Amino acid sequence: PPVYRQRYERVYEILIDPRWRNKICKLADFGCAEFGLFQFLKHLNLNEIVFVDIDENLLEEKMYRIQPLIGDQLKRRTSxxxxxxxxxxxxxxxxxxxxTDVVTAIELIEHLYPDTLDAFSYNIFSSINPKLVIITTPNVEFNVVFNKSNIFRHPDHKYEWTRKQFEDWSENIVTRFPQYKVEFHGIGKYSNYENTVGCCSQMAxxxxxxxxDEQFVPSVDLNTCLCDINSPCKD
Ligand code: SAM
Structure with missing residues (x-):
């Protein structure tokens, strides 16, 4: 399958992991664009999905993709x-x-300017504080496969990261928000190149x-940082 579909499939596989599949009810898909992930999400046992995007025209144009299909009417969900x-x-x-239990952000962060990226992480990991966060972004090392070593894959990309840069950014999040741990996955293998340049897309x-059921010891007194969602603390 094409890489965009492999990304959706990987998200789906993660969400049906028996360790948490019965503990997730509400999912927010950040930068949902054309609602492509929905075709997979609708098969999960979620109660609520919130799609978020900044592009009003795109949302209006593609809204039909989240309408029930005839097949959905015939074979109805149990919940x-x-x-x-x-x-x-x-x-x-x-x-x-x-x-919200799960936040997904598929091929979104490379579209954000640094200040928006900072506020994005603060919004997710402090204000929302979900059980799972799934973030994917292009792996720039793979661009040699496209013969695009010097230009970004999309004109709106503000940056594209190596695996090390993405891992450093993610590890920094875990340092700031120690209630989380992070693991990394590659998506879109290309056998001739995988050993040297990795996969097309990378996921944290x-x-x-x-x-x-793992404990964590907060490094700061959490009582000093009880934030109102509408006025997040700045430190
Ligand atoms: N997640 C989509 C998928 O899997 O098919 C693809 C995402 S598309 C490459 C990037 C999307 O991010 C665009 O629809 C764009 O409008 C949206 N976006 C960019 N900046 C944003 C922001 N600050 N807040 C919300 N959405 C944003």
Whole structure:
């Protein structure tokens, strides 16, 4: 399958992991674009999906993709599924995202300027504090396969990271938000090149430790940092 589909498949595989599949009810898909992930999400036992994107025209144009199909009417879900579409930036806290169990951000972060990227991580890992966070981004090392060593894959990309840069960014998140651990996956193998340049896309899976019944010792007194979602603390 094409790489975009392999990304969706990998997200789906992660979400049906028996360690947490029965503990996730609400998912927010950040930078949802054309709602492509929905065709996989609708087969999960979720109760609520919130799609977020900043491109109003795109959301309006593609909204038909989250409408029930005839097949869905014939073979109905056993539980209800509420879907909302929010126009806005992934950097902004929003009460509609409270109690979200999973945040996905597929091929989004490379579209964000550094200040928005910072606010995005703060919004997710502090305000929302979900059980799982799945982030994918291009692996720039792979660009030699496309003969695009000197230019980005898409004109709107603000940067493209090596595996080391993405791992450093993710490890830094885990240092700042120690209730999480992170693991990395490659998506889109190309056998001639995999050993040297890795996969086409790279994924970081952040897991909140209490989901695995792992304890963590906070390095700061959490009582000093109780944030109101509408006015996140700045430190
Ligand atoms: N996640 C999509 C998928 O898997 O098919 C693809 C994402 S597309 C490459 C990037 C999307 O991020 C675009 O739809 C763009 O409008 C959105 N985006 C860019 N900056 C954003 C922001 N600050 N807040 C929300 N969405 C943003």
């Amino acid at each position: 209800s599924l509420a879907i909302s579409v929010c126009l806005g930036s992934v950097s902004d806290p929003d009460y509609r995202l409270l109690n 899976l952040f897991i909140r430790k209490d989901l695995l």
